[in-house]
Amino acid sequence: MELVRSHVLVCGGTGCTSSGCEKIIKEMENQLKKNNLDKEIRVIKTGCFGLCALGPIVIVYPEGAFYSMVKPEDVQEIVEEHLLKGRIVKRLLYDETIEEDDTVKSLNEVDFYKKQMRVALRNCGVINPENIEEYIAFDGYKALGKVLTEMTPEQVIDTIKKSGLRGRGGGGFPTGLKWEFTAKAQGDQKYVACNADEGDPGAFMDRSVLEGDPHSVIEAMAIAAYAVGANQGYIYVRAEYPIAVSRLKIAIAQAKEYGLLGQNIFGTDFNFDLEIRLGAGAFVCGEETALMTSVEGHRGEPRPRPPFPAVKGLWGKPTLLNNVETYANIPMIILKGAEWFASIGTEKSKGTKVFALGGKIQNTGLVEIPMGTTLREIVEEIGGGIPNGKKFKAAQTGGPSGGCIPADLIDTPIDYDSLISIGSMMGSGGLIIMDEDTCMVDIAKFFLEFTVDESCGKCSPCRIGTKRMLEILEKITNGNGTMEDIENLEILCKNVKSSALCGLGQTAPNPILSTLRYFKDEYIAHVQDKKCPAGVCKSLLAYTIDAGLCKGCGICAKQCPVNAISGERKNPYKIDTEKCIKCGVCMEKCPFKAIFKNH
């Protein structure tokens, strides 16, 4: 056997791929060859490590040295210093891993990872997702083997029910119940399907699972198929996730080759096959009925429920549809038991949840936390706080379907029911952090622009209602709103919520309703005072030059793209507010900080 003394793990997730990990892998291989180390050191491309803000990330084992923001030109140093001479290159280490006394601490003790608990992401950043044997080495397919050889379908469903697992796509419906409904439904043919149509702006949990650990989803779907009596599965994934799609394809081909998909799996009479269906990236196709219509090859539009998919799903047959992250939890529940899973989290929300942490936060990335962790712990400890010393203002959960959590509720535990009770929702896991420079009316407008774009147009409350809501928001942010507009907006929101056909329309008003609930004063400031308190809405801004501070250098006038600034050298300059397009360049360039934004 070849002796490998060190493993170099390079993140191959989408985040690190876009920051250039491919070049690093290539350079690493070249450098290893040059130093005759290519036989004893292995380079492995893995899934996401989670700390995307610091990508590309390279981890060297057995030391566990965590290098962040590695550039191709740094690779030579890592190879020559660390891999050849055993001297960890401290300059490239993630700052947090270096203790005050200059020793290096373990990754699990770093703030970002300390409070995390990785269940769904257990293998992400650990295994090579394109090698089925590595998944097997970390207990992969053992749960499927156990289920097929030792358990009845009823026992499997019972285990999932007892675990308390709820749907991770956002709805939070008890997974075991869904499985039971599908198992009990009458039908000669049944299907299992996986919803990998992750569409929330800023969310990338499912993508990371598919990229980092595709076999966990395949294994779980086979387990689900056995439990409900299906022999065919579909994974609906958007074509906008090319890395996830290619790894899934490789994983399915390998599983077939190893006989883990196909006929007579584990020598039993259980057969299961899996196919990928590519979506074109419509947000509405994440809604279950629209997703199934799209899998069937039709235009992705929702239909009324009931009948639910468990009764009438794909091609009118009973279908089990779960989200990627829900599936990723299944093998662990089977192997470690329902009691183990139920011991994590809160009374009604069991297990962990993966969040894509983004926005105004230090550690942008992917985090998995036990349910019941407070928003404060996520923002201040795991997330490392808000950059540039700004204050936390609010967090948006659930993307365009969710709502905001204001600063005074930062100690809210993150679980399904607590979030609903404060007017937000768990959602699929997008978590966008906003600081004091964020205008809440503008945020509501941003999400409404998204839903107006993504509304499929089948039902009028959504097609017309969201458009009218957006128009009112535009009126308010332009400074033309009235108090009556705010009232109408609220009424319209409630009507759309109660009358839209599917989840997209029913939840589209949420960003408005929750910002109205917690930040109504900002709406009123836009309407009555014609001011945007955060200084975001351009129509309500005016730039002025303080005559006392201005030295008359003329830099602002030179920089202004529309020649709105005039004056004579050594005398205070002036801004023509009629011409000004409020780009802010002058304020940024003024060496004397003499230009102010009035809001």
Next chain:
Amino acid sequence: MKSLAELEEIRKRTLEKVNLRKDRGEGIRVVVGMATCGIAAGARPVLNAFMEEVAKRNLKNVTVAQTGCIGVCRLEPVVEVYIPGQEKVTYVKMTPEKAVQIVNEHIVNNKPCIQYTIGAAEKRN
């Protein structure tokens, strides 16, 4: 895949390859000084000998790692053995043969090879 045994077979076989990445908690650590001085004095064959012997004996709780210059370049190759709960033992002027002996006597049977330690080398001088 025909049986669980077959799966277990693959698992075991691959585990050896990925074991480096497993979180092993408090295991035994063998650290070989691999700075320029160590390499020049022949640390690489010593490192390989440790790796081979640990693999041959299938010692799952032993990590063979490398480090930089420990400081006593004149006594290189230097190897340190950390066993949890025990004082660290520093071996000097290592050779592949000594490495095999240390795995057998010190790591497996918990009897440090006193004659190769830095203490013994200092006494001789």
